[in-house]
Amino acid sequence: xxxxxxxxxxxxxxxxxxxxxxxxxxxxxxxxxxxxxxxxxxxxxxxxxxxxxxxxxxxxxxxxxxxxxxxxxxxxxxxx
Numbered sequence: 317x318x319x320x321x322x323x324x325x326x327x328x329x330x331x332x333x334x335x336x337x338x339x340x341x342x343x344x345x346x347x348x349x350x351x352x353x354x355x356x357x358x359x360x361x362x363x364x365x366x367x368x369x370x371x372x373x374x375x376x377x378x379x380x381x382x383x384x385x386x387x388x389x390x391x392x393x394x395x396x
Contacts, residue, residue, distance in 0.1 A: 344373065348384040356384030 346363050350356060360382050368377045 344380055346382040350386055352386045352388045356386055359384050
């Protein structure tokens with residue numbers, strides 16, 4: 317855990333994230349990694365709606381960002 321007395325400026329990533337969250341400036345990024353055989357355009361709104369319905373974020377969804385990253389090379393279990 318990083319602690320500081322408040323006399324010096326904290327520049328750690330943990331402090332800057334905590335400061336942003338306390339000021340309502342934190343935007344969650346939902347990143348979906350999927351195979352190219354799955355349509356990312358279908359996944360994005362489903363994940364967005366799920367995040368809004370979780371009631372953890374603004375009801376408008378303005379503080380949620382969703383991305384989909386398709387991969388053409390991957391291995392699932394013992395299959396390539």
